[in-house]
Amino acid sequence: MKTNAGRFFEDYTLGQVIDHAVPRTVKMGERALYHMLYPARHALYSSDQFAQTCGLPFSPLDDMIAFHIVFGKTVPDVSLNAVANLGYAGGRWKMPVWPGDTLRARSEVIGLKQNSNGKTGVVYVRTTGLNQHDEEVLEYVRWVMVRKGDVDALAPETVVPEMPKVVAPSALVIPKGLDFTNYDFTLAGEPHRWGDYEIGEQIDHVDGVTVEEAEHMMATRLWQNTAKVHFDTSARPDGSRLIYGGHVISMARALSFNGLANAQMVVGLNGGAHANPCLSGDTIRAWSEVLDKAETRAPGVGALRLRLVATKGGDPFKLRGDDGKYLPDVLLDLDYWALVPL
Amino acid sequence: MKTNAGRFFEDYTLGQVIDHAVPRTVKMGERALYHMLYPARHALYSSDQFAQTCGLPFSPLDDMIAFHIVFGKTVPDVSLNAVANLGYAGGRWKMPVWPGDTLRARSEVIGLKQNSNGKTGVVYVRTTGLNQHDEEVLEYVRWVMVRKGDVDALAPETVVPEMPKVVAPSALVIPKGLDFTNYDFTLAGEPHRWGDYEIGEQIDHVDGVTVEEAEHMMATRLWQNTAKVHFDTSARPDGSRLIYGGHVISMARALSFNGLANAQMVVGLNGGAHANPCLSGDTIRAWSEVLDKAETRAPGVGALRLRLVATKGGDPFKLRGDDGKYLPDVLLDLDYWALVPL
Amino acid sequence: MKTNAGRFFEDYTLGQVIDHAVPRTVKMGERALYHMLYPARHALYSSDQFAQTCGLPFSPLDDMIAFHIVFGKTVPDVSLNAVANLGYAGGRWKMPVWPGDTLRARSEVIGLKQNSNGKTGVVYVRTTGLNQHDEEVLEYVRWVMVRKGDVDALAPETVVPEMPKVVAPSALVIPKGLDFTNYDFTLAGEPHRWGDYEIGEQIDHVDGVTVEEAEHMMATRLWQNTAKVHFDTSARPDGSRLIYGGHVISMARALSFNGLANAQMVVGLNGGAHANPCLSGDTIRAWSEVLDKAETRAPGVGALRLRLVATKGGDPFKLRGDDGKYLPDVLLDLDYWALVPL
Incomplete structure (x- = not known):
């Protein structure tokens, strides 16, 4: 064989x-595609000049x-x-x-x-x-x-x-040169600083995106992920194509711009669960919860520990049922660290 | 909030x-994507060498x-x-x-x-x-x-x-260096010069493209346009996603290659109306009318004022009903200036 | 007109x-798009460093x-x-x-x-x-x-x-500098060398991809192919859009990675038939047959003549019915030369 x-x-x-x-x-083609596949708007990844004012040579x-x-x-x-x-x-x-x-x-x-x-x-x-x-x-x-x-x-x-249940803030790696002291909040899209977020605060990111077969297959292929269930309608008994969980992660992260426009860089992944399958036709929405806050040694840079929840309906801020299990409309429960200007 | x-x-x-x-x-990724999303074939935007023979450093x-x-x-x-x-x-x-x-x-x-x-x-x-x-x-x-x-x-x-009802020809900005005196009509795809077009002339661009949800959403996201109605089936009472009007503009402009292959650069937008909504499954067609002609100071370069109409059916060259309103199959009525070799 | x-x-x-x-x-945007449209994984076209170990300046x-x-x-x-x-x-x-x-x-x-x-x-x-x-x-x-x-x-x-029924091996053009003597089979994904393939050997590439309208239209447009039947639901009596045969070629070639990961470069096209139309919703699968083998003058480089068959169902390795005609599930029968490490 x-x-x-x-x-x-x-x-x-x-x-x-x-x-x-x-x-x-x-190369840059992959960046352009990312902007086509997801409503990504974090300025550090959109503008070379914005990245330069943050101490980086250009947009990563x-x-x-x-x-x-x-x-x-x-x-x-x-x-x-x-x-x-x-x-x-x-x-x-x-x-x-x-x-x-x-x-x-x-x-x-x-x-x-x-x-x-x-x-x-x-x-x-x-x-x-x-x-x-x-x-x-x-x-x-x-x-x-x-x-x-x-x-x-x-x-x-x-x-x-x-x-570890969580990556310790001291273990987070801050990109070399990163400096948010000259951060431009107008160009970034929102005025909210690290200090404006409180532990326990919840944010409904409001927007929704209805997903299509062609989109999730193109996204998944772009990462050379070959798992059959994403591409082949004969791979699952019901003929549906299961959407790659990472597609939901990227969609939810992009939607979180609305309320977390300044949560620029993702540096830690504490945990994550793909709570329920996502299928074509689902409308993905997202909400976040501030789980923790930490300082960093980089100038002007703080860290937020965020829960990012993607849903395909239902009320925001509801995660689990009385039985402790994820509600059927919850797609993703992700726990990550992001870098935010002080 | x-x-x-x-x-x-x-x-x-x-x-x-x-x-x-x-x-x-x-960067170049966005150019590649534009060619994927629209049947764009104007040579100045397709070939660095063609752009150089037109006096530009490479394709914009x-x-x-x-x-x-x-x-x-x-x-x-x-x-x-x-x-x-x-x-x-x-x-x-x-x-x-x-x-x-x-x-x-x-x-x-x-x-x-x-x-x-x-x-x-x-x-x-x-x-x-x-x-x-x-x-x-x-x-x-x-x-x-x-x-x-x-x-x-x-x-x-x-x-x-x-x-202004129209941008005056003298106000049009011609890109620095543009020179159509060595224009290659064979590589451009059509022999028709500025002098071959007459005011009042109408052109049926013949081709049609049936549009899909995945395509218009990717196009609209690529421009970081976040209007809900384009992405979220729950945003409108009928569950349809309204296609971004600019998607129709780009599709119609690309289709106009067939008959206007030498209308290379768009330099003025006199006016425009999104006459009726465009939805997934519609087949977009286009026709044009020469509204005016003007000379420019750039060598070998003339300007055509063009009406570009996109439809989702019906006969070409029909724009309004007896009541003066746009016919229901008309999607777009755009009035623009393009630069054309003399 | x-x-x-x-x-x-x-x-x-x-x-x-x-x-x-x-x-x-x-430019590189087109390469990124190719990886998005097809499950392409041949390492020579994916990694600049891999291409360099094969004697090329970077990935073509x-x-x-x-x-x-x-x-x-x-x-x-x-x-x-x-x-x-x-x-x-x-x-x-x-x-x-x-x-x-x-x-x-x-x-x-x-x-x-x-x-x-x-x-x-x-x-x-x-x-x-x-x-x-x-x-x-x-x-x-x-x-x-x-x-x-x-x-x-x-x-x-x-x-x-x-x-010619077949391009003579001596007529194949080997890219300048190509050298497979330092070929990295681990990074390429499979251990099989030229010597491991036998004439007559058949390989079922296992994976399948269900294709969508948006995908094949984007692929076909990317190559500036304007044939109406691929884009316009009114162009054919049944309202279907015929998928460009080249889309099936690229899909089948990409699927053939699984079993032919080391058939890196396509250098000869001996013949090919688009046996039956491919439509949106079809699940494309592929199988290959080794038709011939040849040596080349390049260091470490052999050539395999391969039949690549794409199907939309049915058993692998079945090509024609008793009447000598292609079976209705066969989409493509392609005969090509690929370069493979010795």
């Missing part, structure tokens, strides 16, 4: 390192582009036979991605746990995105439930890695 | 200047890209609560937009008129597009009908600005 | 040379981009009144297309044959794609059935050119 059938649970071993295939050079590519490309590279090796994407933790953006950079990805298996049904198991990987200089641009832990190919394969020793 | 609810009629005052947010750096970005980006920037400040986009006048492209330029927009309120119903009013703004050197790349006047937020707010003094 | 009604069969003469209009400068644009742009340029002159695209032969990519290149196309009429019904005829053209240095980047022969405009026009002398 010359084609890749994907790894099954028993194919992973603790400590295994996988170098994922097909590095990808990204959107932080989510780095995430999507690195994630996409892992799919053929990690999630081709996955039943579910269970969670993220400990995500850090370690340096911006610039036009011309080439990204590749590497994953280490840091945990394994066979499920009691004997048919599936949970694989924990720490994935690192590297650029052409072998510098780390991104790292995160992800765990997925994977089918066993051979149900008679012996269960591995159970190892569940300790994972 | 941290989100932008948009300005209401009573929030505008005569002489008010609004610096619109989120400057945007455009399509003139409509400048218009769409500048227009998009004004939406959150001008038309979020607009009931209708009523008209354009006095539009001039003042210099080409080059890859690498960063565009922003500024509007001045030049007229206000409350409607007799007391619930809405007309706001007249002169919008200017600026590049990173603070050079003006585009200006136009636009007037929109805007809802009052507080119906009890006092009506402002009525000021209706005088607006 | 200022619009182009297209040539009819009687408008072609043997030896006629047509310089096609509208040259096109391509996908070979199919050159084909689509050159083909698109010929449409207004060759196939506007075509009834059917009958075949290809003798195709050779003669040098890579680099970002910044400007492509144009020229065709020579090398054969003419009026059909016995007196209403149509077959036109054979040799099309050449040229860059801004007048270097040939691509050439191929194509023959199409074209309507007569005037059925009373005299039939031309019948000339059917001799066409």
Whole structure:
């Protein structure tokens, strides 16, 4: 067999390192496409001059582009036979991605746990995105439930890695040179500073976008993510194409501009759950909650820990039902750190 | 409230200047996308070498890209609560937009008129597009009908600005260096010169394009235009998404290649009306009428004043019914100046 | 009439040379779009660094981009009144297309044959794609059935050119500098070398992509292909839009990564048939067969002659029915040469 059938649970071993295939050079075309696919308006990623007043040489590519490309590279090796994407933790953006950079990805298996049904198991990987200089641009832990190919394969020793509930503010990496002391709030679109946000504050981002098959497939392909369920109507019993969870992340992050226009850079991913599937025709909306605040050593730069919730309807600010489970209209519950002018 | 609810009629005052947010750096990616979204084939915008034989350093970005980006920037400040986009006048492209330029927009309120119903009013703004050197790349006047937020707010003094019916040929700005004396009609695609067009001549552009939701949403997002009605099926009672009028402008302009392949550059916008809404599934066609001709001081360069009409059916060359109103199949009636080789 | 009604069969003469209009400068934006439109993952076209380890200065644009742009340029002159695209032969990519290149196309009429019904005829053209240095980047022969405009026009002398069944391996042009001796199979995604493929071997590429109207129209427009049937629901009696055959070629080629990840460069087009129409909603799958193998003079570089079949269903490896005709689910039968590491 010359084609890749994907790894099954028993194919992973603790400590295994996988170098994922097909590095990808990204340039300004990818930035233009990001603006076409999502209503992205954070000024730092839209204007070279705005980025320069913030101490950067020019606009980096959107932080989510780095995430999507690195994630996409892992799919053929990690999630081709996955039943579910269970969670993220400990995500850090370690340096911006610039036009011309080439990204590749590497994953280490840091945990394994066979499920009691004997048919599936949970694989924990720490994935690192590297650029052409072998510098780390991104790292995160992800765990997925994977089918066993051979149900008679012996269960591995159970190892569940300790994972931080939140990335400590002191561990956040601030891009070199970043300086918000000359920040232009008029050009950025909103007057709200770090000090204007309070822990517990909730923001309804108001706008909604109804999503189409062509759009989510183009977005997902752009990141070279090949998971069948996003593209092939024969891959799921009901003939629907499941929208890549990252598409919902980027859509919600872009919608959050309205109220969080100054939450410019995403630097930490504390956790995230794709609560319910998103399908073509759904109208994605978003709301946020300020979970924490922290200072940083960079001039004029503070950090906000934000919960970003994407929904396909229902009232904002409702997350879980009485049973503790996500409400059926909740698509995404993401917990991240963003950098904001003081 | 941290989100932008948009300005209401009573929030505008005569002489008010609004610096619109989120400057945007455009590069070659945006050009590639323009070619993907519209059947654009004017050679000056397609080939660097063709542009060089016309005296330019390389291909500028399509003139409509400048218009769409500048227009998009004004939406959150001008038309979020607009009931209708009523008209354009006095539009001039003042210099080409080059890859690498960063565009922003500024509007001045030049007229206000409350409607007799007391619930809405007309706001007249002169919008200017600026590049990173603070050079003006585009200006136009636009007037929109805007809802009052507080119906009890006092009506402002009525000021209706005088607006030119047409931009005088002497006021058109010819891009520096433009020279059509070595124009290559074979590579441009048609042999028709300025002298071959007669005032009153009508041209059926023959081709049609059936439009899709995914396409118009991607186009509109690309220009960072956030008006809800284009994206959110819950924004209008019938669940349809209204296609951004500029999408119809660009589609019709591109279709006009067939018969007007040598009407290379758009330099003046005399007026325009979005006669009827365009929805996904409509097949856009276009016809043109030569309204006027003028000479310019640039070598080999003449100007044609053209009416560009987009329709979604019906016979070409029919614009209004016996009642003087636009026929229901007419989408757009645009009056512009284009530069054409002598 | 200022619009182009297209040539009819009687408008072609043997030896006629047509310089096609509208040259096109391509840059990195077109590469980004190619990755968005197709699940393309061949590493040589994805990573500048990977291309450098293969002896090239950086990643060229996908070979199919050159084909689509050159083909698109010929449409207004060759196939506007075509009834059917009958075949290809003798195709050779003669040098890579680099970002910044400007492509144009020229065709020579090398054969003419009026059909016995007196209403149509077959036109054979040799099309050449040229860059801004007048270097040939691509050439191929194509023959199409074209309507007569005037059925009373005299039939031309019948000339059917001799066409090679296959491009001889010695005639394939290997890009200057190409060297696969340091080829990185891990980054490329599969371990299979030239020596691992056997003549007669068949590969099911497994994955499928369900196609949408918005996607194929954007792809086809990107190549400035203006054939009505792809865009206008009123152009065909059943209201469907016929998907450009080249869209199926690119989709199938991209899907063939899974099993042919190392078939990096397409350098020869021996023949091809668009067996059945492809419409929106079809799920495209692909399978390949190794037809031949050849050595080349470039270090570490072998050539595989491959049959690439795209289908919209049915079993893989089934091509024709008992009647010798293509099965109804077969969309494409393409015969090409690819370069593969030894």
